[in-house]
Amino acid sequence: MIRFFGGRVLSFTAGLEISDAEVWTSGDKIFYVGPRREDAPDFEREIDLCGNLLIPGFKSAHTHSAMVFARSLADDMPLQPWLFTKIFPLEAKLLPEHIYSLNKLAVMEYLTSGITASFDMYYHREAFAQSNIDCGFRSVICGVGGEYAAMEAEYSRFNALSPLISYIPGFHAEYTASMDELSAVAALAARYKAPVFAHNSETEIEVLECISRHGKTPTELFDALGMFEHGGGGFHCVHFSENDIEIFAQRGAYAVTCPGSNGKLASGTAPLSAMLRRGVPLAIGTDGASSNNALDFFREMYLSCVFQKLAQKDAAAMDADTVLRMATVGGAQAMGLFDCDTISEGKQADLVVIDLQKPNMQPVTNVTKNLVYSGSKANVALTMVAGRILYENGEFFIGEEAGAVFEKCNKILLEITA
Amino acid sequence: MIRFFGGRVLSFTAGLEISDAEVWTSGDKIFYVGPRREDAPDFEREIDLCGNLLIPGFKSAHTHSAMVFARSLADDMPLQPWLFTKIFPLEAKLLPEHIYSLNKLAVMEYLTSGITASFDMYYHREAFAQSNIDCGFRSVICGVGGEYAAMEAEYSRFNALSPLISYIPGFHAEYTASMDELSAVAALAARYKAPVFAHNSETEIEVLECISRHGKTPTELFDALGMFEHGGGGFHCVHFSENDIEIFAQRGAYAVTCPGSNGKLASGTAPLSAMLRRGVPLAIGTDGASSNNALDFFREMYLSCVFQKLAQKDAAAMDADTVLRMATVGGAQAMGLFDCDTISEGKQADLVVIDLQKPNMQPVTNVTKNLVYSGSKANVALTMVAGRILYENGEFFIGEEAGAVFEKCNKILLEITA
Numbered sequence: 022m023i024r025f026f027g028g029r030v031l032s033f034t035a036g037l038e039i040s041d042a043e044v045w046t047s048g049d050k051i052f053y054v055g056p057r058r059e060d061a062p063d064f065e066r067e068i069d070l071c072g073n074l075l076i077p078g079f080k081s082a083h084t085h086s087a088m089v090f091a092r093s094l095a096d097d098m099p100l101q102p103w104l105f106t107k108i109f110p111l112e113a114k115l116l117p118e119h120i121y122s123l124n125k126l127a128v129m130e131y132l133t134s135g136i137t138a139s140f141d142m143y144y145h146r147e148a149f150a151q152s153n154i155d156c157g158f159r160s161v162i163c164g165v166g167g168e169y170a171a172m173e174a175e176y177s178r179f180n181a182l183s184p185l186i187s188y189i190p191g192f193h194a195e196y197t198a199s200m201d202e203l204s205a206v207a208a209l210a211a212r213y214k215a216p217v218f219a220h221n222s223e224t225e226i227e228v229l230e231c232i233s234r235h236g237k238t239p240t241e242l243f244d245a246l247g248m249f250e251h252g253g254g255g256f257h258c259v260h261f262s263e264n265d266i267e268i269f270a271q272r273g274a275y276a277v278t279c280p281g282s283n284g285k286l287a288s289g290t291a292p293l294s295a296m297l298r299r300g301v302p303l304a305i306g307t308d309g310a311s312s313n314n315a316l317d318f319f320r321e322m323y324l325s326c327v328f329q330k331l332a333q334k335d336a337a338a339m340d341a342d343t344v345l346r347m348a349t350v351g352g353a354q355a356m357g358l359f360d361c362d363t364i365s366e367g368k369q370a371d372l373v374v375i376d377l378q379k380p381n382m383q384p385v386t387n388v389t390k391n392l393v394y395s396g397s398k399a400n401v402a403l404t405m406v407a408g409r410i411l412y413e414n415g416e417f418f419i420g421e422e423a424g425a426v427f428e429k430c431n432k433i434l435l436e437i438t439a
Numbered sequence: 440m441i442r443f444f445g446g447r448v449l450s451f452t453a454g455l456e457i458s459d460a461e462v463w464t465s466g467d468k469i470f471y472v473g474p475r476r477e478d479a480p481d482f483e484r485e486i487d488l489c490g491n492l493l494i495p496g497f498k499s500a501h502t503h504s505a506m507v508f509a510r511s512l513a514d515d516m517p518l519q520p521w522l523f524t525k526i527f528p529l530e531a532k533l534l535p536e537h538i539y540s541l542n543k544l545a546v547m548e549y550l551t552s553g554i555t556a557s558f559d560m561y562y563h564r565e566a567f568a569q570s571n572i573d574c575g576f577r578s579v580i581c582g583v584g585g586e587y588a589a590m591e592a593e594y595s596r597f598n599a600l601s602p603l604i605s606y607i608p609g610f611h612a613e614y615t616a617s618m619d620e621l622s623a624v625a626a627l628a629a630r631y632k633a634p635v636f637a638h639n640s641e642t643e644i645e646v647l648e649c650i651s652r653h654g655k656t657p658t659e660l661f662d663a664l665g666m667f668e669h670g671g672g673g674f675h676c677v678h679f680s681e682n683d684i685e686i687f688a689q690r691g692a693y694a695v696t697c698p699g700s701n702g703k704l705a706s707g708t709a710p711l712s713a714m715l716r717r718g719v720p721l722a723i724g725t726d727g728a729s730s731n732n733a734l735d736f737f738r739e740m741y742l743s744c745v746f747q748k749l750a751q752k753d754a755a756a757m758d759a760d761t762v763l764r765m766a767t768v769g770g771a772q773a774m775g776l777f778d779c780d781t782i783s784e785g786k787q788a789d790l791v792v793i794d795l796q797k798p799n800m801q802p803v804t805n806v807t808k809n810l811v812y813s814g815s816k817a818n819v820a821l822t823m824v825a826g827r828i829l830y831e832n833g834e835f836f837i838g839e840e841a842g843a844v845f846e847k848c849n850k851i852l853l854e855i856t857a
Contacts, residue, residue, distance in 0.1 A: 287748040315812065391510065427796065
C-alpha cells in the first residue's frame with residue numbers, strides 16, 4: 022500500500038471542495054480516503070505531500086498518440102491540405118514497431134502533464150495496446166471503422182486484453198468513411214449497446230461537404246444511422262449547429278473539444294458555452310502532436326476557457342472550475358472509465374500530485390483557478406496510473422529509459438522521411 | 440568565466456540558424472562565441488549542455504510584476520469593472536515593502552520560463568528597483584505619468600542607479616491621464632530624446648471613449664502630442680485602426696502584444712499580421728499575473744501565433760519563427776536593451792538553457808517551432824542574467840529562499856484583503 026498524506030485533496034466527490042484527507046492506494050485501487058487513522062498498516066511507501074495537491078489524473082479524450090512523429094514537421098498549414106499532402110503519405114510508412122515506440126514517447130509526454138489515460142484513434146492497434154500495457158498506462162482504443170467482422174473481433178479482443186485497455190467503436194470521419202462502413206459501425210454499436218465516437222465537424226468545409234453529399238450535417242447523419250443510441254460523441258465539434266447541439270444533448274453524447282489543435286489549424290472555436298447551457302456533456306482532448314503540437318493538458322484547459330471568452334467577447338463565457346471538471350471527470354466518463362473519475366475508495370488509483378510550491382501557484386489564493394489559468398507541466402510532481410508511479414520528479418518508470426525511447430523515435434523519423 | 444559547451448546555440452545573429460558554438464561569459468558579458476579553442480582559460484564553471492539549446496533570454500516587454508498578489512483573485516470578469524472594482528481598491532493598500540517581496544515572486548516566475556528582463560509599470564518604483572537589484576534581475580521601469588519635475592527626477596535617478604535598471608518615460612493610459620500629464624510626458628520625451636510607452640487601445644470601449652473625448656484614437660492623440668518623436672510604443676494595441684498601424688509604422692513605435700491577458704479578459708486579438716505587413720516592430724509582454732494569470736513566455740509565444748490563426752481563419756497567418764524573434768530580439772529592442780538581444784561577444788550574458796531531452800521536444804525535428812508550439816516552463820534548465828545564474832534545475836539563486844518569498848507574499852495577501 023502507498024500512503025499520500027500531509028497535503029490537500031481535490032477529490033471531485035463534493036464539488037470542488039479541497040480537503041486535507043489522506044489517500045491510501047492498494048494494488049491498482051484507492052483503498053482509503055479520509056482523516057488520519059491510528060490503525061494504519063505498514064506501507065510500502067509513504068509520500069508526504071508537504072501541502073501539495075492530489076487530484077485525479079487528466080484524461081485526454083481524443084488523441085492520436087503515435088503522431089508525435091510529426092511534431093513540428095509541417096506547421097502553419099490548414100487542416101485538409103496538411104492531412105492529405107503531409108501527414109497521410111508519412112503515416113502510410115509506419116510499421117507496428119514504430120507505433121510501439123512512438124506511443125511510448127507520447128505516454129511520457131502525457132505523464133509530464135498529469136494525463137493518466139488516452140482515448141486514442143490510430144493504426145496498428147495491437148502494437149499500440151502492448152506499448153501502453155508495457156508502460157503501465159491506461160488507454161481506450163477508438164475504432165477506425167472497417168468491415169463489421171474485423172471491428173467485432175477488435176471489440177472483443179481489446180476489451181478482454183488487459184485492465185489497462187478498453188475499446189469503443191468508432192470511425193475516422195464522415196469524409197473518409199463509406200456508407201457501408203458507417204452502417205457497420207452502427208450495427209456493432211447496436212449489437213453491443215456500445216457508444217460510438219468519430220471526428221465530427223472539425224472544419225467548416227467538412228460540414229458543408231457532408232451537407233452537399235447527404236443533405237445532413239455529420240451529426241444529423243450519424244444520428245439518423247442510430248449511432249448514438251447508446252451514447253458516444255464526437256471529436257472536435259467545432260462547427261456545430263443549434264440542431265447538432267440539440268441532438269448531442271438528447272443523446273447524452275460527449276463533445277470532446279481539442280482547442281489546441283483547432284487553434285493551430287485555424288479550424289475555429291467549438292461553441293462550448295452553448296453546449297453547456299443545453300446540457301451537452303463535455304470532455305477535452307489533446308489531439309495528436311502533429312497538429313497541436315504539445316500533449317499538454319494545462320494548455321488544453323487554459324484554451325478551453327480562453328477561446329470561449331474571446332469568441333464570445335465575454336470574460337465570463339467559461340470558468341475555470343467547469344473546465345477542470347471536463348478535464349477529469351468529464352473525460353473519464355466520456356471514455357467509459359467510470360472507475361477513474363474521482364478520488365474515492367474502490368476507484369482506480371489514477372492520481373497526480375500538483376506541486377504548489379512553485380511561483381506560478383503562489384500566493385495560494387484559489388487553487389482550482391490557479392490550476393487552469395497558471396498551472397503548467399512544471400507543477401506535475403508525480404503521476405500514478407492504476408496504483409503504479411510512472412513519473413516522479415522528472416523521472417519516468419515505464420520499463421524503458423527515456424533516452425532509449427527518444428533515440429528510437431528520432432531514428433523512426435529519419436527512416437520514414439528518407 | 441563560465442563556459443557553455445557541447446550543445447546548440449540559437450544566437451539570433453544569423454537568422455534562426457543553430458550552431459554548435461561554445462559560449463563563454465565573463466562578468467556580466469558574453470566574452471566569446473565560436474568553435475572550441477585550445478587557449479581556453481581556467482573557467483570558474485564549465486557547463487556541458489549535453490546537446491541542449493542556448494538562447495538569449497525572453498523579454499517581457501509589458502508587465503506589472505508585483506500584481507502577482509492578485510493572481511486568481513478575481514477571474515472571469517471584463518477589464519474595466521475588474522480594474523475599478525477589484526484591483527484598484529486592493530493595490531491602494533500596497534506598501535513599498537509589499538512591492539519588494541511581490542516583485543521577487545514575479546522574478547522567480549519569470550526565471551522559470553526563461554524571461555531575463557521585465558518592462559514594468561507599477562507603484563513604489565524605488566522598492567521595485569531594489570528588489571530587482573537584490574535578485575540580480577534586469578528591469579526597465581516604465582514611467583506612470585505625474586508632474587514633470589517628479590518624472591524628470593525619476594528619469595535621472597533610475598537611469599543612473601544600476602546596470603540592471605533603466606527607465607523609459609510613460610503613463611498608464613489615455614483614460615487615466617489628464618491632458619496636462621500627457622503634455623508633461625511629451626515634454627520629458629522631447630527634452631531627453633526618449634521613447635514613450637503607455638497602455639494603448641486595449642479594449643474597444645477605451646478607443647471609443649477616447650474618440651468621443653478627443654476626436655482621435657489614443658494613437659492619433661499621442662502622436663499629435665509628439666509622443667513618438669523618439670520612438671516608444673504601446674502596450675496591448677488590440678483595437679488598432681489602419682491609421683494607428685500606419686502611425687506606429689512611420690514612427691518605428693513598438694506594439695507590445697499581451698495575448699494571454701487580452702484573451703482572459705476577452706479584450707480581443709491584436710492585428711499582429713497586419714502590423715507585420717506594414718513594418719510595425721513587435722514585442723511580447725506577459726502583462727501582470729492579475730489578468731493573465733501566469734508569467735509564462737511559452738504561453739505568450741504560443742498565443743501570439745495561435746490567436747492570429749484563429750482570428751484570421753488562416754493557419755499560415757503567423758509563424759513560429761517570427762514570434763520567437765519578437766520574444767527575444769524584438770523585446771530587447773523595444774525596451775532599449777540593445778546589448779541584451781543576441782548571443783554575441785560583448786553583449787550582456789542574459790542566457791537561457793532549453794532542455795531538449797524532454798518528451799515535448801522530441802523528436803528533434805524543428806527546434807524553433809518546437810520552442811513556440813510545444814515548449815513549456817519544464818524545458819527551462821537554467822536562466823542567467825548579467826552573467827549570474829539565477830535559476831538552475833528548479834532552484835533559485837536570488838539571495839532569498841523561495842519558501843521565504845512565498846510565505847511573505849501569502850501574508851501580504853492576507854493583510855490587504857483583511
